[in-house]
Amino acid sequence: MSGTFVGMPAFPKAAHQAVGNATLRANLRHATHTIRDKRAKAVAELDDWARLREAGKQIKDHTLRHLDHYLVRLEETVTAAGGTVHWAADADEANRIVTGLVKDTGEAEVVKVKSMATQEIGLNEALEAAGIRAYETDLAELIVQLGKDRPSHILVPAIHRNRGEIRDIFAREMGSWGRPAPEHLTDAPAELAEAARLHLREKFLRAKVGVSGANFMVAETGTLVVVESEGNGRMCLTLPETLISVVGIEKIVPTWRDLEVFLQTLPRSSTAERMNPYTSTWTGTTDGDGPQTFHLVLLDNGRTDTLADDVGRQALRCIRCSACLNVCPVYERAGGHAYGSVYPGPIGAILSPQLRGTASEIDASLPYASSLCGACYEVCPVAIDIPEVLVHLRERVVQGGEFTRHGAKVTLKPAQGHAAERAAMRAAGMVFARPGLLRAGQRLAARTRRVHPRTLPGPGRAWSATRDLPKVPGESFRDWWQRTRGGRDDGGQGQQHGKKTGSGA
Amino acid sequence: MSSRDIILGRVRRALGDAAGRTPEPYEEYEAAVDRGYLREHGARTTEQTVDLLAENLADYRAIVHRTDGEELPLLLMRLLAESGAQNILVPPALPPWWLAAADPVRIHDRAASTPAQLDKADAVVTGCAVAIAETGTLVLDGSPDQGRRRITLIPDHHICVVRVPDQVVSSVPQALERLDPARPLTWISGPSATSDIELDRVEGVHGPRTLEVVLVTGAD
Numbered sequence A: 001m002s003g004t005f006v007g008m009p010a011f012p013k014a015a016h017q018a019v020g021n022a023t024l025r026a027n028l029r030h031a032t033h034t035i036r037d038k039r040a041k042a043v044a045e046l047d048d049w050a051r052l053r054e055a056g057k058q059i060k061d062h063t064l065r066h067l068d069h070y071l072v073r074l075e076e077t078v079t080a081a082g083g084t085v086h087w088a089a090d091a092d093e094a095n096r097i098v099t100g101l102v103k104d105t106g107e108a109e110v111v112k113v114k115s116m117a118t119q120e121i122g123l124n125e126a127l128e129a130a131g132i133r134a135y136e137t138d139l140a141e142l143i144v145q146l147g148k149d150r151p152s153h154i155l156v157p158a159i160h161r162n163r164g165e166i167r168d169i170f171a172r173e174m175g176s177w178g179r180p181a182p183e184h185l186t187d188a189p190a191e192l193a194e195a196a197r198l199h200l201r202e203k204f205l206r207a208k209v210g211v212s213g214a215n216f217m218v219a220e221t222g223t224l225v226v227v228e229s230e231g232n233g234r235m236c237l238t239l240p241e242t243l244i245s246v247v248g249i250e251k252i253v254p255t256w257r258d259l260e261v262f263l264q265t266l267p268r269s270s271t272a273e274r275m276n277p278y279t280s281t282w283t284g285t286t287d288g289d290g291p292q293t294f295h296l297v298l299l300d301n302g303r304t305d306t307l308a309d310d311v312g313r314q315a316l317r318c319i320r321c322s323a324c325l326n327v328c329p330v331y332e333r334a335g336g337h338a339y340g341s342v343y344p345g346p347i348g349a350i351l352s353p354q355l356r357g358t359a360s361e362i363d364a365s366l367p368y369a370s371s372l373c374g375a376c377y378e379v380c381p382v383a384i385d386i387p388e389v390l391v392h393l394r395e396r397v398v399q400g401g402e403f404t405r406h407g408a409k410v411t412l413k414p415a416q417g418h419a420a421e422r423a424a425m426r427a428a429g430m431v432f433a434r435p436g437l438l439r440a441g442q443r444l445a446a447r448t449r450r451v452h453p454r455t456l457p458g459p460g461r462a463w464s465a466t467r468d469l470p471k472v473p474g475e476s477f478r479d480w481w482q483r484t485r486g487g488r489d490d491g492g493q494g495q496q497h498g499k500k501t502g503s504g505a
Numbered sequence B: 001m002s003s004r005d006i007i008l009g010r011v012r013r014a015l016g017d018a019a020g021r022t023p024e025p026y027e028e029y030e031a032a033v034d035r036g037y038l039r040e041h042g043a044r045t046t047e048q049t050v051d052l053l054a055e056n057l058a059d060y061r062a063i064v065h066r067t068d069g070e071e072l073p074l075l076l077m078r079l080l081a082e083s084g085a086q087n088i089l090v091p092p093a094l095p096p097w098w099l100a101a102a103d104p105v106r107i108h109d110r111a112a113s114t115p116a117q118l119d120k121a122d123a124v125v126t127g128c129a130v131a132i133a134e135t136g137t138l139v140l141d142g143s144p145d146q147g148r149r150r151i152t153l154i155p156d157h158h159i160c161v162v163r164v165p166d167q168v169v170s171s172v173p174q175a176l177e178r179l180d181p182a183r184p185l186t187w188i189s190g191p192s193a194t195s196d197i198e199l200d201r202v203e204g205v206h207g208p209r210t211l212e213v214v215l216v217t218g219a220d
Helices: A011-019 A022-044 A049-065 A067-080 A091-105 A116-121 A123-129 A139-146 A163-177 A189-206 A232-238 A256-270 A303-307 A312-317 A323-327 A329-334 A345-356 A361-368 A375-379 A386-399 A416-432 A435-447 A458-465 A477-484 B003-015 B025-032 B046-059 B072-083 B172-178
Strands: A084-088 A109-112 A133-136 A209-212 A216-218 A223-228 A242-248 A278-283 A293-299 A401-405 A408-412 B063-068 B087-090 B105-108 B123-126 B130-132 B137-140 B157-163 B185-188 B210-217
Touching (some): A011 A022, A011 A361, A022 A256, A022 A323, A049 A067, A049 A312, A067 A216, A067 A293, A067 B003, A084 B003, A091 A116, A091 A123, A091 A242, A091 A293, A109 A189, A109 A232, A116 A123, A116 A242, A133 A139, A139 A163, A163 A189, A209 A232, A216 A256, A223 A232, A223 A256, A232 A278, A256 B172, A303 A345, A303 A401, A303 B003, A312 A345, A323 A345, A323 A375, A329 A345, A345 A361, A375 A386, A386 A401, A386 A416, A416 A435, B063 B072, B130 B172, B137 B157, B137 B172
Parallel strands (some): A084 A293, A109 A133, A209 A242, B063 B210, B087 B123, B123 B157, B157 B210
Antiparallel strands (some): A216 A223, A223 A278, A278 B185, B137 B185
């Protein structure tokens, strides 16, 4: 994945800067809280939510287990329906293919539907380098593009901007990209939407090439699905003569029927709607309706490496709804930019280090960008156990070991920065395995509790700088249990180390 | 080695043969997914299903009208007159009697028409393929009474006639059963909208900003 933002510092450093930005925090808090409550309501309308969630998980797991078969099947059905299928092993190859296809049309501009895959591979920059201008047409993507900014949310890339900032960007920048913003533009959302409508209209009407991603690809029928709100997707998918769709290989579902699960769970999870305003489905090309040339670029770019990891592969179930971002206490405070990837939030913290590897400082730090509270798992419509994968990736970073990179097995060395942690864990492991040693240690600790420091020495200092060290009790649980026979000789009263007795005895 | 072979090879290595994979996954596909979720949510009479459709359409800011076959031409005439439409786009095989009383000039969508030419139309009148009550969704499938996808996209005002109760289903699973994936489909739930400014829904971006739905009985 070429999407590492250049020179990106590790998550803690980037997050530290972000939490100091009061406007950003207010914008994020407002937006995430609004959508959280709405999502809960939209989900509560469906009595069978848990079963839909489980079915979505099973469909994706089954597909991933037979991904080779379904990819070949999809290639057959798309080709039979009049499309051309291309395979791209990495970002550079995908960019080369798309650039070549656009050049073949003789056009120097394309209109784009919001797509995570093309963001991930940096397609706009690659096209720009080849003298082709890519116009983002999703409102939030437009805000990001005009503001020379970076996306900070999967669904709403400009979530870090409030209406006032958006007004200023439109008023300042629209003129240099095409039709200027109306004079006296205010920050009313309806006026801002109108400004985008007017600005993009001429581009849609003259566009000859459209570039999209897809939310789903149906192997059995060769059908692609794009779910959207504004109608910019419909414009790009139907008005141009040529359509190029760049889609990750994990976006396949086996059958048409499988959409009955995801078209119920995706809109409610992402925008908290019963249904999003527009969904387009197309199968190859249709005589006399829409683009007469259709190219599908199937993108690997680290996905097969992710598939090779038994625990981590569940990240490939993701349908990019962004519910996990909206509930995440870390995302809400740090914002999307701190994650240094087009995939921010909890899903980004497990996806980016797998797609890109953990060699860079930012990627090695992402598995730690979480308090492991589990809210993300709770809301995930395909039941990705994000905390489980986070812990798994932390282990990979700390312990090293074997994993797959660019299709080949490599052995990762343990990370240097975690030497003290590893030593502490090794010591803990040894002590816990020897009860006598543990008891002696606990008694020693209890007897010396008056002289314990408030902060840890050496490498532990940074940890205890922002945390209170736990107080060591005067008597260990094991000693208390032996002395009182599990509380029976204690008259049912509490005991000396402040824990409640009873329930487990 | 082609990238196709590289990717498929990586997938096969990633999965291994030990994962209990069968060469024909469709055999285990049926058993792999528990379809115990509901085919529809709640039990309703046909009439209640149509009411729910009207309610959910209105909830997402579509303007809903109800009429019968006899009154339909007059209603369409009135809606077009009130909107001030001068030119309207019509699909190739819209029942002619629907617009028998309407005044605006009809623009026919020809294959050679450019999007810029179609941009002159003020409104479009179409039928639909299926309507989904639980989600307030209209699905168009490009049949002759609905036309090419672009004609319901470029004009700012879309009037969609739904034949009730025949074209109405309760749920998304029921709708998919009725639809043909080989046709290009457009699912419409309310007028064009965006949640991109502070995650709050605002109507009116690129698609028709006014969506009127006519639920008509006895229009066959």
